[in-house]
Amino acid sequence: MRAEAPRIATWLAERFLTKRQRESLVGDLIEQYGEGRSVAWYWGQVLRAIVASTTEELVGHKVMALRALALGLGLYFLFSFPVSWMSATAQGWIGSALVSCGPAAFWCQFWSNQFSAELLVYAACALSGWIIARFHREHAIPAVCLFSAAVLVLEYGMIAWLLAVNPPPPGVPRTTVVLVSLLSVLGRPVAVLFGGLSGVQNQSAGFAVPLD
Secondary structure (H helix, E strand, C coil), X not given: CCCCCCHHHHHHHHHXXXXXXXXXXXXXXXXXHHCCCCHHHHHHHHHHXXXXXXXXXXXXXXXXXHHHHHHHHHHHHHHHHHHHHHXXXXXXXXXXXXXXXXXXXXXXXXXXXXXXXXXXXXXXXXXHHHHHHHXXXXXXXXXXXXXXXXXXXXXXXXXXXXXXXXXXXXXXXXXXXXXXXXXXXXXXXXXXXXXXXXXXXXXHHCCCCCCC
16 A cells, blocks of 8 residues: 655645635545645645635635735734843844854854744744634635735845845855745744634634634
8 A cells, every 4th residue: 555645744734725615625635645646736736726725715715815814914023022121132142151263253153043033933823824814714824824924025125135235244155044044934824824824723713803
């Protein structure tokens, strides 16, 4: 007997597709995979189904989509104030108690920032995704996906602008700065998705406010 279908792809399908689509698609995909379809084919079918499902939900509920986007970006902006304060406090403590980075020490500053700021940013992103999911119970997944995509575009746009106006640190190739920045910021929309999925999975345990 052939090995079971890719677990991660199946997990994504079971969480990002609607109940109706899961019932009609996932079982069929698993059956075709067992009959000889490739792993690449299975992943491709799952990802296409998720994109189509999310797009269909957003187009069919435009008011909900705009509301979720506005609420998400509002939370993203509001959370930036306490996160900035806490990260500055944490970075000051790291600089005084653990290690002090010179102005040209790129990697020292990068890792100091990761532990003092980015972890707090990821937590705020996850919380904002959780809130979006809880306040859009009927369309939680597409709402969270839209917000996550907006965060990705916003952050990558800011990186492009910062890299265009600021030269890289002395001795550090620009390609290194670009790759490190892109990978670091990628965690933000991912954190939004994980927070949103947590909100969806735990809806029955607490309140949920349907707004549509």
